[in-house]
Structure formats: C-alpha cells, structure tokens
Amino acid sequence: MIKHKGFSITTLLLLALIVFLFFLPQLAGKYVMYMTMHILILSVFSLGFNLLLGYTGLLSFGQAGFYACGAYGCAKLLLVIPSLLPGIICGILFAGVFALILGFLCIRHTRIYFAMLTLCFGMMIYSLAWKWRSMTGGDDGLIGIPRAPLEIPGILSIDMSSMGNYYYFVLVVCLLAIGLLYRIVNSPFGLTLQGIRDSESRIAFTGISVKNYRLIAFTIAGLYAGLAGALLPPLENTVTPPLAHWTHSAEPVMATLLGGIHTFSGPIVGAFLFYVIKDIIVRFTEYWLIWLGAIVLALVMGLPGGVVSIFEKRLIPWIRLRFGERSPR
Amino acid sequence: MSKLLRTENLSKAFGHFTAVDSVNIHFTADALTSIIGPNGAGKTTLINLLTGSLPMDSGRIFFKGEEITKIPTNERVKRGIGRSFQIMNIFPMLTVFQNIQIPVLSFLNKSLKFFSRLDAHGEVINEVERISKEVGLWNKRELLAGELSHGDQRLLEMSIAIASQPELCFLDEPTSGMNPGERVKILENIRRLSKERRTTFIIVEHDMDVVFSLSDRIVVMHRGRVIADGRPDEIRENQNVKEVYLGEELEEEII
Numbered sequence A: 001m002i003k004h005k006g007f008s009i010t011t012l013l014l015l016a017l018i019v020f021l022f023f024l025p026q027l028a029g030k031y032v033m034y035m036t037m038h039i040l041i042l043s044v045f046s047l048g049f050n051l052l053l054g055y056t057g058l059l060s061f062g063q064a065g066f067y068a069c070g071a072y073g074c075a076k077l078l079l080v081i082p083s084l085l086p087g088i089i090c091g092i093l094f095a096g097v098f099a100l101i102l103g104f105l106c107i108r109h110t111r112i113y114f115a116m117l118t119l120c121f122g123m124m125i126y127s128l129a130w131k132w133r134s135m136t137g138g139d140d141g142l143i144g145i146p147r148a149p150l151e152i153p154g155i156l157s158i159d160m161s162s163m164g165n166y167y168y169f170v171l172v173v174c175l176l177a178i179g180l181l182y183r184i185v186n187s188p189f190g191l192t193l194q195g196i197r198d199s200e201s202r203i204a205f206t207g208i209s210v211k212n213y214r215l216i217a218f219t220i221a222g223l224y225a226g227l228a229g230a231l232l233p234p235l236e237n238t239v240t241p242p243l244a245h246w247t248h249s250a251e252p253v254m255a256t257l258l259g260g261i262h263t264f265s266g267p268i269v270g271a272f273l274f275y276v277i278k279d280i281i282v283r284f285t286e287y288w289l290i291w292l293g294a295i296v297l298a299l300v301m302g303l304p305g306g307v308v309s310i311f312e313k314r315l316i317p318w319i320r321l322r323f324g325e326r327s328p329r
Numbered sequence B: 001m002s003k004l005l006r007t008e009n010l011s012k013a014f015g016h017f018t019a020v021d022s023v024n025i026h027f028t029a030d031a032l033t034s035i036i037g038p039n040g041a042g043k044t045t046l047i048n049l050l051t052g053s054l055p056m057d058s059g060r061i062f063f064k065g066e067e068i069t070k071i072p073t074n075e076r077v078k079r080g081i082g083r084s085f086q087i088m089n090i091f092p093m094l095t096v097f098q099n100i101q102i103p104v105l106s107f108l109n110k111s112l113k114f115f116s117r118l119d120a121h122g123e124v125i126n127e128v129e130r131i132s133k134e135v136g137l138w139n140k141r142e143l144l145a146g147e148l149s150h151g152d153q154r155l156l157e158m159s160i161a162i163a164s165q166p167e168l169c170f171l172d173e174p175t176s177g178m179n180p181g182e183r184v185k186i187l188e189n190i191r192r193l194s195k196e197r198r199t200t201f202i203i204v205e206h207d208m209d210v211v212f213s214l215s216d217r218i219v220v221m222h223r224g225r226v227i228a229d230g231r232p233d234e235i236r237e238n239q240n241v242k243e244v245y246l247g248e249e250l251e252e253e254i255i
Helices: A009-027 A030-056 A063-080 A084-106 A111-131 A163-185 A188-198 A200-204 A210-230 A232-236 A246-259 A266-281 A288-302 A308-323 B043-051 B073-079 B096-107 B122-134 B150-163 B180-196 B208-214 B232-237 B239-254
Strands: A150-152 A156-158 B003-014 B017-023 B026-028 B033-036 B058-063 B081-084 B168-172 B200-204 B217-222 B225-230
Touching: A009 A030, A009 A163, A030 A063, A030 A163, A030 A188, A030 A210, A030 A232, A030 A246, A030 A266, A063 A084, A063 A111, A063 A210, A063 A232, A063 A246, A084 A111, A084 A150, A084 A210, A084 A232, A111 A246, A163 A188, A163 A210, A163 A232, A188 A200, A188 A210, A188 B096, A200 A210, A200 B073, A210 A232, A246 A266, A246 A288, A266 A288, B003 B043, B017 B043, B017 B225, B026 B200, B033 B043, B033 B208, B043 B058, B043 B081, B043 B168, B043 B200, B073 B081, B081 B150, B096 B122, B096 B150, B122 B150, B122 B180, B150 B168, B150 B180, B180 B200, B180 B208, B200 B208, B208 B232, B217 B232, B217 B239, B225 B232, B225 B239
Parallel strands: B033 B200, B033 B217, B081 B168, B168 B200
Antiparallel strands: A150 A156, B003 B017, B003 B026, B003 B058, B217 B225
16 A cells, blocks of 8 residues: 555545545536446445455356345335335345345355356346246336435435436445445455455364355345345336346456456446446447457456556556655555 | 374275275374374375364264264364365465464454454454464565465465464474475474474374474374374384385384
C-alpha cells in the first residue's frame, strides 16, 4: 500500500471515485445512471462469485440461479407489499436459503464436480422459473413491478419513482455491500478461506472443518447474488426466466476474469469493463457476445492476473517512483 | 510413561495389497520416536490412518485414553494431533506470516471472526511472531511461501504443524530433499522444539544418520507390520531388522 501524507493513494482514489459516483446524476444523463446501476449490480454479483473462485478456489456456474431467486423474491413481495426495503430483504433471504440448501449438497465436491453440480442446480432454478407459471409468470415473467418507496415507519419515506433517487439507493446499498465483503475477506475467516483455496489437505490439519467453511462461503456468495438480483426488479420493472440461465452465470465469471481473481477490486473493475466493452460493441454489431468473448479471451491470455494486475505491477510502482514514496512494512 | 496414542489391530488394504496389517502400536509422551522401513512398508499409510487422512478398514485408535477412530481429521487436530507431509504441503500463495497465522487463529478459536481485522488479535500476532522466530523464519515473514527455498518451506511446514500446539506431531520425512546445511537446521529445530514444547514428535525418515542421532525409540515396519520396536541400540542389534531392512552395508554404517 502506498502512503501519502497519512492517506494511501489507493484510499484517495477510492474516495474520489465515490464522490464522483455521488455527483454523477448532476453530471450525466439517465442512460449513464442506468448503466452505472448495472455496473454496480454486476460488481456485487461478481464480488460474491469471487469469494468462491478467488478466495475459496471453487468455480460456480450456478450463481445466476441465486441471482434469479433474489430477483423473483423481491418482485413477488413488491407486487404484494409495495415497500422497497422489505422487497430487497426478501430477495436476499430467499436467495440465501436456496444457497444454504444447495450449498449443502455442492460443497462436498470440488473442481469440475462442484462446477457441474452448481451448473445443474442453477439450471433447475431456471426450469422452475420457466415452468412454474402460477408463481413466476412462466416465460412472460413478472411484470409491472413497482419501484416502491423506501419506507421506514416513523423515520423516513423516500419516493423512488425517479431514477435519480433509485440510483442513490443502489449506490449506497452496493457500497455498503462492497465494504462489508472487503471486511470479510480481510478477516480471520477470509484468510482461512484462502488457506482452503491453497491447500485443502493442509488446512484440515489446522483444525478447520473445510466443508463448514465452504458452506458459509457458498451461502455468502448466494446472499450477494440475491442482493444483486433483488436490486434489478425495481429498476427494470420486470423479471424473466433468462436471469437464471447459465449464460447469465457467465457474466460474473467474465467480469472477474477481466478484472482479476486474486484482487478484491478485480471483479469491480471487470464489471465496469464488461459493460463498457459491451456498450461499445453493441453499437456496431448484434453479435456482441462473440466480440466480447474474443476480447475477454485476449485479455485473459495476455493478462493472466486480470486488468488490475497492470495497476499493481506497473502503475503503482510508477507512482511510487514518481512521487518518491515508500511502501511501509 | 503414559500412552499418548495407541492402536488395536489397525489395518488398511488397497485392493489386494495390505499396506497396514493388524498393527498394534503405542506412542508415549516425551519420547521422540522414529518409524523406519523400506519403501512400501506402510509408514505413511499408518500416519494417514492415525491422523484421519485415510479411512481404515478395521481396528481402533485411542488418543489420551479416548477412542478417536471415527473422529474426522480437524477434530483430531483440535484434540492435539498434528502432522507435516511427505510431499510439501503449505499455503503457497500466502505469506510466511499468514501461513502460520491460519493454524494459530484456529487454535485460539478465532477463525470464524467475520468482521474483525487480521491485526486486531494481539495474542495471535504475538504467537505467530514467537513461532516464526523460534524456527528462524521471522525475517522472511513477508515473503510468499511458494517463493521460499525448499529448506525454508520444510521449516514453514513444521511451523504450521506446531502452531496448532499439538501434543503429538507426526513429521513425514522432514529432511527429504534438503541439503546438509538445511538438514542440520531442521534437526536442531526438532530437538529444541521437542524439549521446549510439550510436543511429542513421531518421525518417519529414511536417513539412518538422522534416525539414530535423534530418536529415543525406533519402530521398524515391513510389509505393513511392525517387526521391531525398541531403543536405537536394540534396533542396531535386532536380527530381523538386519535381515529384512538394513542389510549388510547399512549394518556396517550403523556399527
């Protein structure tokens, strides 16, 4: 970490970014706000995914299932009780319960077996969303979901019908979620997960129950996918089965690989790049996914550590050299 | 001396090959014991059974008088059994400090702290510092474990094993692949730690110089069975050992 008059450069850059995001509605139009919300949502989704991949060494292809659980859980409640906070909490809890149950079955396996199990369970959730018409609306999905007000009885009531207000809600919730996960990965629990990633057999000989820790990580990743999913219905006013499809599970995979799996900020940077690259490509071709895949492939092969590794290996040493700063021990 | 760990008719077969055959053995506290035997004698399999890394076919295991036969590995560690591995087994992407921090956190029941900072637990930091200074890795604490020399990785692996403060610790070929200088260093550490800590070391080793210089007791295995068990001088004189394992050349070397 680079120190600069009591603050690290990274802390200052982070603060500048947060300030910029808070002033964004005054600086940019609705489309940029809309895009930023999607980037924030994908960031939360990808960070949860990377808790499994980057920190625990488990590759899940079924996170879209929990994302959809969050989206449907939130949407169903908002259609009955038009209040934003209960809707979001319902979505998170719904996804968390699914993650806990399915995680119990998945974490007994690792590597390709774990990946295939998560893929299967994710697609089972997709089938449920598709076929259980009375509950999910089938292929039509759930429509007319209100962007309900944020209400805490007796304390506050904020109208969310304007995109600006909902933007701030998404921003605050996502920043809190990112901050919370940062604390978790830098805690004793987070270090233990990294130990599991590095050597499962060694960590068992430190007295750790590998299965229990994997299950907790899986559930947290599910809760984060659920939170990301729950933020979507009030934005789009609709949820449809493709949210649970495995191709949607590929989004956090690509974002994380783009940004870098071994850094906390990798998935956030990757989510930003994912949407920016996608937004540019779709202006030129409808086959944007092919081009995006090619770009991700090139970046992953060229930068195995992800884009963030450039900052770590090139930019930060350059700043250190330029400003004559030393890395504290 | 009290029996720290004992087995009753411990057996394990892989297909038609019996790796451990009805082994009845015990380890007493404070006696540094070495298990020797030719390749395929069943030494590592025995350790794997005792530590819970492998399920046994039959038999029973008792630790401090309590049966631990069906207890999983992590619970055996909590009860006081540790080990190092024949093939290097560390956390290569973490620093030396973090490698030792993980077992210390686990031993102090702090691994499930979700929201506290890693440097918020003073007793953990102090213990990691103490262990890494004890084994001579303090100056390398910020290096990635995967970037250490082979000898330092062996030391680190031993540090991880003792960081859980085991009463009984199995070291599986702790000097394998080491140069003479590194070997001296790790042997000094084993001698010192076995005296200073309340840890009883059980060593699996091929190097006879190491075995006879270090051990209070030697157990010889052959084809899954214990064929000799006694003090180093007794093992030197044991006719079965000479015939089955040591051979004429080694016999001369020992004498």
